[in-house]
Amino acid sequence: MSEVRSKAGLAKSVASVLNKLNTTQKNEALLAMADALSNRSADIMEANAEDLRRGKEQGISSALLDRLALNEARIEGIAEGLRQIVQLPDPIGDTLEVIERPNGLHITKLRVPLGVIGIIYEARPNVTVDAAGLCLKSGNAVVLRGGSSALSSNRKIVKVLHEAMTHTALPKDALQLIEDPNRSSVDEMLKLNGLLDVIIPRGGSSLIQNVVMNATVPVIETGAGICHTFIDASADPDMAEAISINAKVQRPSVCNAMETLLLHQDFAKTNLEKLADKLREFNVEIKGCEETVKIVPWASLASSADYATEYNDFVLNVKVVHSVDEALEHIAAYGTKHSECIVTESKDNAERFLQGVDAAAVYHNASTRFTDGFEFGFGAEIGISTQKLHARGPMGLPALTSTKYVIHGNGQIRD
Known part of the structure; x- marks a missing residue:
């Protein structure tokens, strides 16, 4: 039996055990896991150094190396993420609706787990935790x-978490890591109907599209982020500059970073011209339309392919438009329904933009970098859904549940 099928089977075998655990038992396990991460940070950094060394040898970009890198502060931040999850309300068993039927049936709609979730992701070991x-x-x-690229880090992290789980009510088989680096292991996961209840891909557009197009297991599509910031005619220049700089350079490797400035x-x-010079101070390469290149001579000319690219790097498309409608048309053509922003002092234009954009998160006078589970108050997020069914936007705990109807009667039969 393959590693993928074997480990998915182990996860499936304990799914019913998880459903019986109470909130206190789950929280105690998460706290033990958080403490273990903090206490074993040196071991995790040693494993991470192997990944970083391999990544540099393979020519991975500096932005992607940043996503991969772990230090003591980042590991403590990851551990703190688990502690924050402990503080969040447990959604399991929540009553969502109560229906009293004329025939005396009492119907209750409850939150229940999805079951076994498969997560396919790229070079961010924090996602593992x-x-x-x-x-x-x-x-x-x-x-x-x-x-x-993160295999050594992920292997060590899961080993640390497993060791912590052995002293709790959580069965360690509930957490499985596929270590086979070959693409065939991903392809096999996509077909594990009966073992996996849902798959959530996190990463670049090629990974996500491979999962969406080839999976027979249900998929929650996440993450590809060609995000835009539109600066309207009435925008405050200082605010526009601050938002643009933050959206592009604060952490360009993540999916909620800006890729195109309109x-x-x-x-x-x-x-x-001033804004471009400011971006240049942060080593941002600009690709622009013809009007942009006239104003910013050091910019290169952007192509249609550029506007459709998620760079995850210090590269930015810039396009001059003539109206809110033209900005909306560009976003409709190239956006990935992730996060879009308008900077404007016009309430009418703001409302027109917010209502007109089809995206999981739309912003007025705030950076797209806020599309994040922590920033929305959800705790750590499983991903940012860009589809419309089941969940949309940052996915916290409630997004990882389904529902069950529980019906109480006193002998009713249907005529």
């Missing part, structure tokens, strides 16, 4: 398949 914590707190077993022509005439 976030996914484990959220799935286990919501009563789900989880099968993780991280990117090969500017109304009136704003561009007086402010684009």
Whole structure:
């Protein structure tokens, strides 16, 4: 039996055990796991150094190396994420609706776990812990398949978590890591109907599309982030600059970072040159439309392919537009329904933009970098759903549940 099928089977075998655990038991396990991460940070950093060394040899970009890198502060932040999950309400067993029928039937709609969740993701070892914590707190077993570039880190992290779980009510088989780095292991996960209840991909567009197009297991699509910031004619220049800089350079490797900056022509005439120079101070390469290149001579000309690219790096598309409608048309053509922003002092234009954009999160005068489970108050997130069914936007604990109808009667039969 393959590693993938074997480990998915182990997760499936304990899923019913998870459903019986109470909130206190789950929280105690998560706290033990958090403490273990903090106490074993040196071991985790040693494993992470192997991944970083391998990544540099393979020519991985500096932005992606940043996503991969762990230090003591980041590991403590990951552990703190588990502690924050402990503080969140347990959704399992919540009563969502009560129906009293004329025939005396008493119907209650309850939250229940999804079952066994498969997570396929790339070079961010923090996802290993976030996914484990959220799935286990919501009563789900989880099968993780991280990117090969983070294999040493993920292997060590899961070993540390397993050791902590052995002293708790949580069965360690509820957390599985697929260590086979070959793409065939992903392809096999996509077909594990009967063992996996849902698959959630986290990563670049090629990974997500492979999962969406080839899975027979149900999929929650997440993450591809070609996010736009539109600066309207009435925007405050200082605010527009601060939001643009933050959205692009604060952490360019993540899915809620800005990839394209749209500017109304009136704003561009007086402010684009200064804004571009400011971006250049942060080593941002600019690709722009013809109007942009006239104002910013050091920018290169952008192509249609550029506007459709999620760079995850210090590269930015810039386009000058003539109206809110033109900005909306561009976003409709190239956006991935993730996060979009308008910077404007016009309430009418703001409302027009917010109502007109089809995205999981739309912003008025705030950076797209806030599309995040922590920032929304959900604790660690399992991902950011860009689809419309089941869940949309940052996915916290409730998004990892389904529902069950419980019906009480006193002998009713149907005529």
